[in-house]
Every structure is written in C-alpha cells, then in structure tokens.
Amino acid sequence: MKKTALTIDDSKTMRDMVSFTLKNAGYDVVEAENGQLGLDKITGASFDVIITDVNMPVMDGITFTREARKRAEAKTTPILILTTESGADIKNEGRSAGATGWIVKPFNPEKLLQVVEKVCGS
Amino acid sequence: MSDPMEQFKVIFFEECSDLLISLEEGLMQLQAGDSDEEVVHSVFRAVHSIKGGAGAFGFDRLVSFAHIQETLLDDIRSGALEMEPAYIAVLLQAFDILSELVGAAQRGEEVADDLGSDVAKAMKAILDQTGVPMAQKDEPAPASEPEVDTDIAEKNMRLFRISFKPYEELFQRANEPILLIRELGTLGDLTVTLDVSDVPDIEEMEAEHAYFSWDFSLITEYDEAAIREVFEFVEDDCDLQITDHGVYLSPEAFVEDAQAGLFEDIEDEPDVSKTQKAVKAAKPGETVVSQSIRVELDKVDTLVNMVGELVITQAMLREQGGELLVEQYPNLVQGIEDLSRHIRDLQDCVMAIRAQPVKSVFSRMPRLIRELTATLGKKACLVMSGEETEVDKTVTERIGDPLMHMIRNSVDHGLEMPDVRAKAGKNEEGIINLSAFHRGGRIFIEIEDDGAGINKKVVLEKAIANGLVSPDANLSDEEINNLIFMPGFSTAESVTNVSGRGVGMDVVRKNIQSLGGRISIRSVEGKGSKFTMSLPLTLAVMDGMVVDIGPEKYVLPLANIIQTLRPGKEDVNSLPDGRNVMMFRGEYILLVPLYDLYHIENAIENPCEGLVVVVEGDGGVLMGFIVDDLVNQQQVVIKSLESNYALVEGVSGATILGNGRVSLIVDISTIQDMSANQSREFQSALPETNKISPQAQISSEIH
Numbered sequence: 071m072k073k074t075a076l077t078i079d080d081s082k083t084m085r086d087m088v089s090f091t092l093k094n095a096g097y098d099v100v101e102a103e104n105g106q107l108g109l110d111k112i113t114g115a116s117f118d119v120i121i122t123d124v125n126m127p128v129m130d131g132i133t134f135t136r137e138a139r140k141r142a143e144a145k146t147t148p149i150l151i152l153t154t155e156s157g158a159d160i161k162n163e164g165r166s167a168g169a170t171g172w173i174v175k176p177f178n179p180e181k182l183l184q185v186v187e188k189v190c191g192s
Numbered sequence: 193m194s195d196p197m198e199q200f201k202v203i204f205f206e207e208c209s210d211l212l213i214s215l216e217e218g219l220m221q222l223q224a225g226d227s228d229e230e231v232v233h234s235v236f237r238a239v240h241s242i243k244g245g246a247g248a249f250g251f252d253r254l255v256s257f258a259h260i261q262e263t264l265l266d267d268i269r270s271g272a273l274e275m276e277p278a279y280i281a282v283l284l285q286a287f288d289i290l291s292e293l294v295g296a297a298q299r300g301e302e303v304a305d306d307l308g309s310d311v312a313k314a315m316k317a318i319l320d321q322t323g324v325p326m327a328q329k330d331e332p333a334p335a336s337e338p339e340v341d342t343d344i345a346e347k348n349m350r351l352f353r354i355s356f357k358p359y360e361e362l363f364q365r366a367n368e369p370i371l372l373i374r375e376l377g378t379l380g381d382l383t384v385t386l387d388v389s390d391v392p393d394i395e396e397m398e399a400e401h402a403y404f405s406w407d408f409s410l411i412t413e414y415d416e417a418a419i420r421e422v423f424e425f426v427e428d429d430c431d432l433q434i435t436d437h438g439v440y441l442s443p444e445a446f447v448e449d450a451q452a453g454l455f456e457d458i459e460d461e462p463d464v465s466k467t468q469k470a471v472k473a474a475k476p477g478e479t480v481v482s483q484s485i486r487v488e489l490d491k492v493d494t495l496v497n498m499v500g501e502l503v504i505t506q507a508m509l510r511e512q513g514g515e516l517l518v519e520q521y522p523n524l525v526q527g528i529e530d531l532s533r534h535i536r537d538l539q540d541c542v543m544a545i546r547a548q549p550v551k552s553v554f555s556r557m558p559r560l561i562r563e564l565t566a567t568l569g570k571k572a573c574l575v576m577s578g579e580e581t582e583v584d585k586t587v588t589e590r591i592g593d594p595l596m597h598m599i600r601n602s603v604d605h606g607l608e609m610p611d612v613r614a615k616a617g618k619n620e621e622g623i624i625n626l627s628a629f630h631r632g633g634r635i636f637i638e639i640e641d642d643g644a645g646i647n648k649k650v651v652l653e654k655a656i657a658n659g660l661v662s663p664d665a666n667l668s669d670e671e672i673n674n675l676i677f678m679p680g681f682s683t684a685e686s687v688t689n690v691s692g693r694g695v696g697m698d699v700v701r702k703n704i705q706s707l708g709g710r711i712s713i714r715s716v717e718g719k720g721s722k723f724t725m726s727l728p729l730t731l732a733v734m735d736g737m738v739v740d741i742g743p744e745k746y747v748l749p750l751a752n753i754i755q756t757l758r759p760g761k762e763d764v765n766s767l768p769d770g771r772n773v774m775m776f777r778g779e780y781i782l783l784v785p786l787y788d789l790y791h792i793e794n795a796i797e798n799p800c801e802g803l804v805v806v807v808e809g810d811g812g813v814l815m816g817f818i819v820d821d822l823v824n825q826q827q828v829v830i831k832s833l834e835s836n837y838a839l840v841e842g843v844s845g846a847t848i849l850g851n852g853r854v855s856l857i858v859d860i861s862t863i864q865d866m867s868a869n870q871s872r873e874f875q876s877a878l879p880e881t882n883k884i885s886p887q888a889q890i891s892s893e894i895h
C-alpha cells in the first residue's frame with residue numbers, strides 16, 4: 071500500500087519540492103498551506119508522515135505539532151519539522167511540542183527522503 | 193522531462209515575485225504607521241521564505257543578505273527591538289536590494305560584490321543595539337550542508353557496544369525503536385539483544401510505558417558520530433550509551449589477543465549481569481575482543497599450588513645441582529639457573545592472578561564515614577588514594593574488618609567534635625586519609641586523621657589502672673602509643689556503641705598479624721594520628737630464615753627478625769622461675785628455648801654456644817629464639833598444616849625445603865603467648881610418651 075505524506079508549508083516552492091520528491095519515491099502527498107489547514111487535513115485521515123514548516127501564517131508549525139499530537143489520528147504519526155534554523159532552540163521547541171525529528175533547510179531531496187525513511191521506514 | 197530542480201526554480205521565482213509584492217506592501221503599511229503585529233509577521237515570513245528557497249538552489253548572496261534582513265525582522269516581531277521609522281527606511285532599502293538580488297539570480301547574472309553592503313551594514317548597526325552582536329545570531333546554514341553520511345572514520349572495522357533504553361517520551365514523539373535498529377543495522381554487522389527484564393506482569397503493565405531496552409554489538413567501519421546520528425532525534429528521550437571497544441580483530445587475530453590477555457583480570461564472584469554479557473558475547477557470528485576471562489577460584493588456587501610445587505622442585509634441583517661442577521656440566525648448570533629464573537617469573541604471574549585492587553575494600557569506607565558522622569554528630573571527609581593498588585585476594589577479604597574498625601576508631605576517638613575543632617583553630621570537618629601503596633615488596637595501608645592525636649597521659653593512666661604496665665614504668669612516647677594495641681585496652685571515657693568495648697586495637701593487630709602483616713602508629717597530640725599497616729603481597733609465599741635446631745630445620749618469618757647474634761656470657765641472666773633473659777639494646781629480653789618447646793633433642797641449649805635470633809612479637813615485644821645456626825634465607829611456599837595434617841601449636845604452617853624435607857614455620861605469636869605464660873603447658877599438655885618434636889612426628893608419619 072502506498073504511504074501518504076502531508077506537507078505543510080506556506081511557500082509553494084517548498085510544498086512543490088517536498089511533494090515532488092516524495093511522489094517520486096512512491097508516496098501519495100497531500101498539501102496544506104498552514105498549520106490550521108494541516109489540522110483540517112488530518113481529521114479522519116491517516117498519514118504515514120507529516121512534514122511541516124515552522125513559520126507560517128494563521129498557525130505555525132510548532133502549534134500545529136502540539137495540536138496534532140492531541141488528535142487520535144496523528145498521535146503516533148511521525149512529524150518532521152522543516153526549518154532553516156539549525157540552532158537548538160527551534161529543535162527543542164519542536165521536541166517539546168511532540169515533533170519526531172527535524173529537517174534542516176536548505177532543501178535537499180536526498181536528505182528529505184533519508185529523514186522521512188528514518189522515521190517511517192522505507 | 194527537464195530537471196525537477198529547474199522546474200522548482202521557476203516556481204520559486206514566481207513565488208518570489210509574489211513574496212516581494214507582499215513584502216513591499218507590508219513595509220508600506222508599517223511606514224504608514226500600521227503597527228499591526230500580523231503585518232510584521234507577514235513581512236518576516238516573506239523574507240524567510242525567500243531565504244529558504246534560495247538556500248535550496250544555492251543562491252548564496254541572496255541567502256546571506258536575506259539572513260540579515262530576516263534577523264532584524266525577527267527581532268522586531270519578537271519585541272527585542274522597538275520599531276522605529278528609521279528602521280523602516282532601512283528595511284525599504286533592503287527590500288530594493290533583495291529584489292535586485294532575486295532578479296539577478298533569476299537571470300543568472302553576477303552581482304557586484306559591494307551590492308547592498310551599506311544597507312547590510314545599516315541593518316547590522318541596528319541589530320547591534322540589541323546587545324547581541326550579529327555574529328552570535330544564527331548564521332545562515334551554508335548552502336552546501338555537510339552530507340548526512342558521516343565519513344568513514346577508518347578503514348578498520350571497530351566494535352561498538354550500544355545500550356539503548358527508550359523513555360516513554362520517545363514513543364510519544366512517534367519515534368520507533370525498530371526503525372532505529374534497522375537503520376543501525378545499515379551501518380555494519382549488528383547483533384541485537386532485547387532486554388525484557390523490566391517488563392512487569394500483564395496486570396501491572398501500562399500501555400504507554402516503555403519497558404524494553406536493547407543491547408547492540410555493532411561491527412562497523414563508521415565512527416561513533418555516525419552511530420549517534422542514528423539516534424539524533426531521540427538522544428534526549430532515551431538512555432543511550434555507546435562504548436568504543438576499539439579495532440575489531442578478525443577471528444584469527446582475536447585468538448592471539450585473547451591469549452595475551454588471559455591473565456589480565458579474573459574475578460571470582462559470579463555476577464549475573466556479567467555472566468549474561470558473557471553469554472551474549474558467545475553468540476555465533478559475533479566475535480568480541482575480550483579484556484578478561486572468568487575462571488573458578490579453585491582452578492586458580494590449584495595453579496598457585498602447582499607452581500608452588502614447581503618452586504620446591506626447582507629449589508631441590510638447584511640444591512643438588514649446586515654440587516655439580518660447572519666445568520663438567522656447564523649447560524646443565526646454566527639450564528638450572530634459567531629454569532629458576534623462569535619459575536620465579538611464572539610464580540609472579542600466577543600470584544598476580546590472585547591480586548585484586550584494594551578498591552573493593554576501600555569502597556565500603558565512604559558509607560561507613562557517613563554513618564559514623566551521622567551517629568556521632570561529627571564532621572569528616574574521607575580522602576582515598578591508591579585504590580588501584582593490588583594485593584592478594586585473601587588479604588582483601590580479611591583486611592576489611594580491621595580496616596573498618598580502625599576507621600571507626602579514627603572517627604570516634606581521633607576526630608574531635610566540630611565545636612572543639614573550631615576552638616582549636618581547625619576546620620570543623622575532619623579529614624581521614626586512607627591510602628594504599630606498594631613499597632619494597634609489601635603493601636602499605638595508611639589511615640591518617642587530623643584529630644586530637646593520642647593523649648599519652650590518659651593512655652598511660654589507663655594502662656596503669658588496668659594493670660597493663662607498672663606505675664613506675666618509664667615508657668617512651670612510642671611505647672605509650674603502642675599500648676593501645678594491648679589486649680583489654682580502651683581509652684574511650686564511656687564505651688560508645690560505635691567503637692571500643694575493650695576488644696579493639698588488639699584484635700585489629702592480631703588480624704593483621706595473622707595475614708603476616710604489621711601495624712604501627714605515629715601520633716602527635718593535637719595534630720592527629722597515623723596508623724600504618726604493612727602487609728605481604730601474597731600469603732602463599734613468604735620470605736623466611738631457615739634455622740637449624742638440633743637435627744631439624746625450622747623457618748622463621750624474615751619480617752619479624754630484628755637481629756641475629758651470639759651473646760656473651762655476661763649478657764645472659766637467669767630468672768628465678770628458670771627462664772633466661774638476655775641484655776639486648778639496653779633491655780632484658782626473654783630467651784625462648786625453641787628446642788624445649790618443640791621437644792627437639794641434641795640441640796644447642798646454651799645461647800652463648802649457639803645463636804640468638806631476636807624477633808619482634810605482638811605489641812613490639814622482643815624475644816630471643818635460641819637456635820643452633822642459620823642455614824639460609826629463602827622464599828618458602830607456605831602449606832597449611834591444618835588442611836594437610838593437623839593443627840600444631842606453635843606452628844603456622846609448613847614448607848618443603850630444597851632437600852625435599854618438611855620444615856615447619858614458627859608461629860611467633862603463639863610462641864610468645866606460650867613463653868609469656870611462662871608455661872610448660874604446651875609441654876605438659878602432650879602425653880609423656882609423645883615427647884617428640886612435631887616435625888619429627890610429621891616426618892615419621894609421612895615417610
């Protein structure tokens with residue numbers, strides 16, 4: 071069965087790149103433009119992995135992660151934070167919100183796949 | 193289909209133009225005095241997104257410029273910087289530069305090196321007002337981030353042991369141990385052991401609790417950093433220990449290595465966890481560089497005994513070989529010499545197997561100090577050194593109690609109460625120094641305190657009151673100090689439940705002497721006391737002096753011998769009870785007729801015709817043993833008489849001399865008691881018909 075991924079990013083470039091990379095690797099990909107829309111997509115769905123940006127309008131990625139962990143559908147779904155910040159702060163914020171891991175930008179398709187496979191298997 | 197990255201670039205630039213428009217709009221709003229928070233956020237996000245995309249495509253100039261702009265906006269949105277009109281002017285200028293950089297990137301044009309440098313400088317100047325220099329703020333991630341794949345550290349394969357115990361949080365963050373283990377397996381040859389010992393009964397099990405832990409052995413060409421990277425997301429959500437066991441050897445090389453390490457470390461008490469590890473290590477497909485092996489103590493003792501026999505045989509060979517003429521059999525004589533040397537080396541090696549660091553004993557002391565200080569209301573700290581000093585296992589087993597007793601004494605009697613110490617100008621906290629070291633083939637253990645020292649006046653009074661010394665005795669300081677080792681002596685004004693009930697230092701001294709050791713004390717009133725124990729490294733071998741008594745040979749422990757001399761007639765006097773004393777170093781010492789105690793016939797009875805060996809007994813008491821002659825000084829292998837024959841009074845053990853004959857080792861402590869009680873008890877206890885020496889008796893029964 072095909073695995074499904076949710077990518078949440080306000081940047082179309084980023085969404086496209088994540089989406090393209092994962093589709094090439096055999097995933098079904100759903101896109102959302104911010105955390106709130108991401109939460110909407112989760113409802114009633116079951117994703118194998120969620121990749122979210124941090125800085126987004128309406129609802130940021132950290133809040134999204136915290137909220138998603140409260141939902142039965144996403145309680146055990148790996149959530150990866152996509153961030154340009156390489157510092158420890160944002161990682162820790164993500165961790166305490168319940169994020170599984172992080173991907174440090176700049177975007178690199180190989181690295182994305184590697185981390186996605188690390189947390190949800192290949 | 194064209195390169196996807198080129199497609200993304202197209203999308204990126206489309207997005208950039210949207211973002212630049214919203215960025216400009218936002219800045220205009222801010223300039224118009226609209227300080228809505230969401231406007232600041234959107235401006236920030238626009239720059240942030242441009243930077244993020246630019247990084248993916250390697251537009252470094254764009255990234256580094258956007259980074260400064262982003263940092264400034266981040267400070268404004270987080271409130272670290274108060275928005276000022278002047279900043280908006282700078283931000284608008286920055287917008288222009290950003291647009292230009294985006295345009296240049298889109299067209300693939302080079303930009304002038306100094307483009308935007310003044311604006312960047314202006315933004316940095318604003319940032320510097322926050323007190324955090326720009327340099328310390330997040331630097332943009334380099335466009336070419338180092339590859340995730342860690343470089344192969346060495347061509348050599350290394351063995352790592354990894355223990356991994358996930359916490360609940362690991363699962364709460366949707367990490368999955370199985371995936372981590374799989375990833376670990378991609379690094380090399382992985383052996384996985386699941387530990388389910390924490391899993392409770394099913395009634396007590398909580399669904400969200402983490403119970404499993406794992407041990408891994410990984411043979412890999414990667415380094416530790418690569419292993420850590422596997423656990424990158426979970427390192428704070430688990431107990432992770434990675435130990436590098438060094439270069440992994442092929443099985444062939446392993447055999448050699450294991451043999452070299454065969455005698456390095458043997459522990460005798462089976463420890464369940466270690467046994468389990470040993471079992472794991474034995475799994476097929478996993479070869480481990482072993483640092484130690486476990487051997488039953490019996491086997492080691494058998495080995496020690498056999499080497500002992502070898503030493504005896506060697507001594508015999510040497511004694512008889514010594515009669516051969518070197519000219520006649522040069523190679524044989526040389527061979528015997530070599531053999532002796534090798535056997536001595538072998539003996540050292542075997543003895544080393546039984547050696548253990550005194551740490552096992554010392555490690556009990558800190559707790560003792562804590563308990564004592566709590567009970568007594570004193571303050572003390574324990575300083576230990578030389579814990580790694582090795583000593584025979586029997587010594588470590590039997591030194592524990594005396595040592596604890598002495599520490600108790602030091603804290604109870606030695607250290608003063610904190611207020612007393614403070615008055616004396618000392619730190620309220622007393623210091624107990626416990627140290628061990630090797631010197632001259634013996635191990636020394638010292639216990640030093642900075643307490644009150646021994647109050648000689650009190651000690652002397654007590655000793656006189658207890659009838660241990662006569663009131664008119666003129667004792668040196670050292671002798672007074674040594675009184676505390678006398679049986680039935682206790683200085684504590686009241687008997688405390690911590691130490692001292694009259695059985696005290698005399699028992700300590702006896703225990704130490706039974707190990708072939710000695711104890712001495714040095715004490716300065718008001719400054720503290722220092723107890724020094726010296727112990728033999730091994731109890732299986734002893735340096736002895738072989739002496740002739742009549743036709744028999746006895747061994748005296750060399751450690752106790754002070755001097756050997758032939759007294760003049762004028763030095764020897766008789767006491768009314770028939771015992772003889774001899775003047776030695778200005779004092780009378782008791783002459784002990786060993787020939788009499790051991791019922792040896794045809795021995796020299798007159799000390800002036802034979803020799804007197806002056807030995808030190810318990811409590812530093814000197815005695816003169818009358819012997820016929822000295823034979824030689826040699827290392828003797830001690831054999832227990834009790835386990836091989838029967839307990840014989842006055843004898844601590846037996847040994848076999850080079851001529852193959854059994855020789856008894858004189859037990860100085862018992863001889864002292866026997867002669868001090870003036871008694872012929874030993875003699876009279878034996879049936880009249882049985883008045884032959886124990887040695888003769890043993891010899892007759894053996895042969």
